[in-house]
Amino acid sequence: MTEHSLWRFSRALHRAINERQFEDLGTLIDEDVDWAIYGPIDMFPFLGARRGREAVMEVVRQIAENFRVYRFDRETVMLGVDSAASMLRYALTSLESNKPISLRVAHFAQFRNGRLRNIRVLLDSFDLVEQALGRHIHLPKMTSVA
Amino acid sequence: MTEHSLWRFSRALHRAINERQFEDLGTLIDEDVDWAIYGPIDMFPFLGARRGREAVMEVVRQIAENFRVYRFDRETVMLGVDSAASMLRYALTSLESNKPISLRVAHFAQFRNGRLRNIRVLLDSFDLVEQALGRHIHLPKMTSVA
Numbered sequence: 196m197t198e199h200s201l202w203r204f205s206r207a208l209h210r211a212i213n214e215r216q217f218e219d220l221g222t223l224i225d226e227d228v229d230w231a232i233y234g235p236i237d238m239f240p241f242l243g244a245r246r247g248r249e250a251v252m253e254v255v256r257q258i259a260e261n262f263r264v265y266r267f268d269r270e271t272v273m274l275g276v277d278s279a280a281s282m283l284r285y286a287l288t289s290l291e292s293n294k295p296i297s298l299r300v301a302h303f304a305q306f307r308n309g310r311l312r313n314i315r316v317l318l319d320s321f322d323l324v325e326q327a328l329g330r331h332i333h334l335p336k337m338t339s340v341a
Numbered sequence: 342m343t344e345h346s347l348w349r350f351s352r353a354l355h356r357a358i359n360e361r362q363f364e365d366l367g368t369l370i371d372e373d374v375d376w377a378i379y380g381p382i383d384m385f386p387f388l389g390a391r392r393g394r395e396a397v398m399e400v401v402r403q404i405a406e407n408f409r410v411y412r413f414d415r416e417t418v419m420l421g422v423d424s425a426a427s428m429l430r431y432a433l434t435s436l437e438s439n440k441p442i443s444l445r446v447a448h449f450a451q452f453r454n455g456r457l458r459n460i461r462v463l464l465d466s467f468d469l470v471e472q473a474l475g476r477h478i479h480l481p482k483m484t485s486v487a
């Protein structure tokens with residue numbers, strides 16, 4: 196039984212971010228990959244949609260220039276033949292501020308011939324913004340009930 | 342082949358929110374369910390973690406008092422024997438403001454004997470906050486690269 200594409204991709208991604216070793220990751224991304232990390236692109240320009248390996252590798256380089264992955268816990272994982280979905284909790288360090296950031300992430304990925312073909316990543320983006328700002332954003336209560 | 346628990350749960354949930362018919366949903370939730378929707382609880386007190394059917398039904402009642410589901414598209418779904426994960430896009434209406442809200446949601450659910458046992462829901466929470474406020478929150482660019 197061969198290893199699921201998710202595990203190879205995950206190792207290569209974290210190695211790219213933490214050690215700036217991008218070569219393995221490049222071989223695991225489809226040339227025409229469809230990629231999106233939903234979140235505030237004003238604050239983090241490397242979030243958003245990208246198409247193609249080169250654009251995605253540039254995103255990963257920018258993440259590597261800004262963050263280190265301190266640890267991650269995969270709380271849930273579902274594997275299909277060529278697909279995978281996980282809910283993860285990341286402990287990151289912002290390299291600019293040296294601040295720790297705790298971030299919950301969900302991803303849905305599709306692979307083809309062992310390479311990433313499509314990925315959609317959702318973040319608890321408000322929580323991320325507050326941690327990156329280092330302050331609480333006051334919000335009014337918006338519901339009609341107590 | 343019996344229908345996957347996800348489909349029955351999803352129908353009952355949307356019927357509860359849109360028609361305030363809560364009975365079916367109650368029969369599809371485990372008495373000791375472990376539930377969490379990650380997001381800004383200051384703004385939406387029905388977000389956050391809950392334990393047990395009664396607490397979850399109260400959350401669903403509060404959602405029903407504040408929102409209608411106008412439509413939803415399930416962009417990705419993965420089904421296991423007793424588990425399911427989806428990425429969805431919801432078009433909601435806020436009943437208080439009558440404003441439309443577009444919301445991306447990821448969930449990971451586990452069922453037992455056809456009842457929801459555990460669910461974790463992640464939202465693009467910053468996008469939700471901006472839509473609910475009806476204004477853009479200015480964010481500084483936080484990266485060290487252009």
